Amino acid sequence: MTTRSVRRTLRLAGGGAAVLLALSACSSGTSSSAADSTPTTGSPAGSSAPAAADKVSGTVTVFAAASLKESFTALGKEFEAAHPGTKVTFNFAGSDALAQSIVSGAPADVFAAASPATMQTVTDAGDAVGTPVTFVRNQLQIAVAPGNPKKITSLKDLTRSGLKVALCAKEVPCGAAAVKALAAGSVKLTPVTYEQDVKSALTKVELKEVDASLVYTTDVKSAGGKVDGVAFDESAQAVNAYPIATLSHAPNADAAQAFVGLVESAEGQQVLTAAGFLNP
Known part of the structure; x- marks a missing residue:
């Protein structure tokens, strides 16, 4: 069994334990997770911080298209300020090269591509969680x-x-x-x-x-x-749509969801449009 297969097996086992814990917690009330509070594109949410902010810690690794360098670097600083103790690291490169690295097992939490075609490489390999969301366009x-x-x-x-x-x-x-x-x-x-x-x-x-x-x-x-x-x-x-997704083998899934939430939030969209991106 490959290292990557072991990792996925452990995630599945961990997911089952998480379900049991969630069921036992229902009697005493629940709080929204980062995924629950993540606003969809165009939503009126003004803040990216998840309700369970104390869950967000550690390093979140973001693979992003080279054209996102300036705006995502700014968003990374905002994320770290909103979640003390976290660190955002980036890998900026051509989307095609990043997609190939992800499907080859490179450790990453989030992928933001400059086209649906390059994101499809990742989704086809089963490495994206859910359906990627278009967060901006570029011309x-x-x-x-x-x-x-x-x-x-x-x-x-x-x-x-x-x-x-x-x-x-x-x-x-x-x-x-x-x-x-x-x-x-x-x-x-x-x-x-x-x-x-x-x-x-x-x-x-x-x-x-x-x-x-x-x-x-x-x-x-x-x-x-x-x-x-x-x-x-x-x-x-020839306008390009930019999709973003958390990754199924993310080492830091909570922080990944929170970062995607920031990108999709009103605050994140303001940073992106100020950089010249078009609304999705």
């Missing part, structure tokens, strides 16, 4: 050098002779979105590089290694003036 922009020296105003401008363009690899969400946008505009484009996550594609523009790159609106905003963003019509046909 592409053309990242260019400050001042837009190449005067790029449309997707078709990226095909101009001598222009160097970076795209995300097709298997990662930002690359899949770029493929959709290019198809919508009937634009054929050969980039000088394919990057494994959106932050790497953005960095190519910041370092002036390329003239333009297709990245998310949120990445242009987080660059803080190091790049400018050019909106283009075709991006409306």
